[in-house]
Amino acid sequence: MGKPTGFLEYKRVSNPTRKIEERLKDWNEVYILRDKETCEKQGARCMDCGVPFCHRGELLHNGASGCPVYNLIPEWNDLIYKGRWKDALERLHHTNNFPEFTGRVCPAPCEAGCVLSINEPAVTIHDNERTIIDNGFDQGWVVPEPPESRTGKTVAVVGSGPAGLACAAQLNRAGHTVTVFERDDRIGGLLMYGIPNMKLDKDVVQRRVDILEAEGIIFKPNTEVGKDIRSKKLLDKFDAVVLTTGATKPRDLDVEGRELDGVHFAMEFLSANTKSLLDSKLEDGNYISAKDKNVIVIGGGDTGTDCVATSLRHGCKSITQLEIMPKPPKERNSDANPWPEWPGNEKTDYGQFEAIVSKGKDPRKYSIMTTKVEGENGKAKAIHTVQVEWVKTENGGRRPQAIPGTERYIKADLVLLAMGFLGPEDKIAEELDMKRDSRSNYKAEYGKFKTSIKKVFSAGDARRGQSLVVWAINEGRAAAREVDTYLMGDTVLP
Template sequence: MGKPTGFLEYKRVSNPTRPVGERLKDWNEVYVLRDKETCETQGARCMDCGVPFCHRGELLPTGATGCPVYNLIPEWNDLIYKGRWKEALERLHHTNNFPEFTGRVCPAPCEAGCVLGINEPAVTIHDNERTIIDNGFKKGWVFPEPPESRTGKTVAVVGSGPAGLACAAQLNKAGHTVTVFERDDRIGGLLMYGIPNMKLEKAVVQRRVDLLAAEGIVFKTNTEIGKDISSKKLLKDFNAVVLATGATKPRDLQVEGRELEGVHFAMEFLAANTKSLLDSKLEDGNYISAKDKHVIVIGGGDTGTDCVGTSLRHGCKNVTQLEILSKPPKERNNEANPWPEWPGNQKIDYGQNEAIYVQGKDPRVYSVMTTKFEGEEGKLKAIHTVEVEWVKNENGGMMPKAIPGTEKRIKADLVLLAMGFLGPEDTIAEELELDLDRRSNFKAESQYKTSMKRVFAAGDARRGQSLVVWAINEGRAAAREVDLYLMGDTVLP
């Protein structure tokens, strides 16, 4: 806890955002840090709640609550309140390899579980976390710490997203020689090419990658397993293999006109934009531009929001975000959606705020289903939609039902499909004849072991599309199981 009466004395103060008119002109991060003194006061709001729900991640019907990596939140809140920042950093790194990532992109299920959040705004756990780690880098307290000795065991990690990097970091700490294979030209996976700069600047990712390399992890880019190197060769060359490829198979929308020029998956749009930005500050033109276009984003999650923000920075004519689900309530329904469940009320993220600034209204339209893409000479010109209501089917599940007479035609030059992901791609599973679960993920239920000996799986490739913080949890847990398998014992948490 922080100050015993702090939650009574201080109001919540979140990290501020840069002015919308300013940030739309560049690709720099939206959020800026509070000063240390304000953060210390916010740490004081951590109350003596008796049983802290914030630091243990649980999956409830409405989503995660509490921290999936079990961050020792009351401890480091107390430490920053007392000005003991270096000790706070040590406690933070004890459970989280990459707090500079989660402190920027995590939606903070920890705050959903904050006991103060029952009747007051929760403690600013997410912002405190980022301030601790950014202050640690500024002070020079974060530096390479290679293991004192090596075990002689080798591990290949396939994929360099948050799960792969966390797994590699932990295995390297245990003294194993770890090689991370990445098919893209830069390390980071989702962190590098899936999340745009305005949420996570790539210098922040590269800073951590450089630290991991200095600690002895070998990174191999432009190397696709199953294409450049076979999966079976990895098994021959390494003592263990960890598959952390992510769930990169996008959910498609197979309606009339899907083949038209101008209809793209969201990740095609976001990844190409980031790569061009890093390669040439967008001067090479190797990206899908939204400039002067009527943009439709289909999907209401984080990826959809990122498409909205990116389109606005390109200079689109307008952007509309379509969501098949019903509009959430403005206020939390405490009977149907009680604490500590993830609050299901409507939230306005950075992309929607920017669209409101530019267009004068929220870009989101709810309870709408796309029925057709309309084109002319092979190019997208419009989309056709219909409003839906959610009704129970014969099995008791909810399904959308079209409402006759609500059909609309919306002008569109660019459609971005941001409807989530179905699982990992098939190549490695087919090569190794791995068992898959009913959602087409690598089946690795017990001890992160797949059906193939010496092959483990972690992250979205094992559990399905999820949060960065769950991916870190998975990578750490898989590393422990690999270490146990290789050595017969483990000291990894």
């Protein structure tokens, strides 16, 4: 629990960020660590709350509250307060295979469920987690731990994002021989090419991949299942198959002018940038440049923010981020959105802060719908928008309705579509004739993870739809238990 009176004595101190003027000149991580002494005091703020809501993830009104991987948060907060850093690392790894990822990119639903956050700023759970794992690596405590023996069973994991890596790590720990197939040239999936360097440095990803490989996991990059190797061949070759391909089918913009040069999906933009950065520090030119362009980002989520931040680093002329939803309130509405639900108030992320400083204004505009992309000589030059209001429908839902007289014309040389994802791509499901749910995800019940095809399981975004990295780790670990049970009749996995 930390120090009994710590929450009364110490104010919240989060990990600081690098100066915006400095970080816009490079691709290094935005956040830096507090010193250990400060972190120990922050661990002391964890109060004796009786029933901690922080360490068990629940979905409340479609928002996460508490930690989806059930991190033993009060325990390791108490341990770092007492200076027992190695013990804290052991307790952290007990539930989370990759705290260096979640400690960087997770939005911290644990803090939404922190009891202290009812009337005070929450404990810095997210930052404490990153400090524990980064200190563990610095001290040389994180080392490969291969299994003592092998079961003789083989498992194929398709996709090397957080769900796939977590599943592979757990199955390897149980002694099975695991092969991970990845269509990209580097292992990591979303972690490698979907999240920019300034949020998650790729050396951090590769460091963990190297450990997993040293523990005995076999990685097969540049191998697309359904193209380079047939899906059915995996069924013949392996004792079990786990599909963790992610929800990589992007939601498109169905308007006139969508086909114009300069209109791209956000992941085309972000992935190409990261690959070029890793391959040549952007010297090969194999990316979509925003330099000197009027950039429009359509979509207000994390991916949209990453597009804003990337465009600023390219040196864009202007940046505008459009969101079709209404602007959230400044403060939590305690009646409609009470604790411990995820707070639905407005949040300003790193990309928006950077735009405010470098361009002089917040790039976000709310309740805006794009109606047309206008072009010249085959290239985008502007978009047409209209303000919308959300009206109730007969079935109790809501839909956007255009407000007459609010039409607007905005210059646009580059339009980035960051409107979310619709599910996994079709190739594997069609080849296996596998059942899918109403949202086109691989159909597999949570907790069992079995698909309609014998010995084929699914986990992560491919099964649940677009979600958080921490939920992907949750599902990867849980699916591993089910696969282990399927192969052995019982499971040794937590």
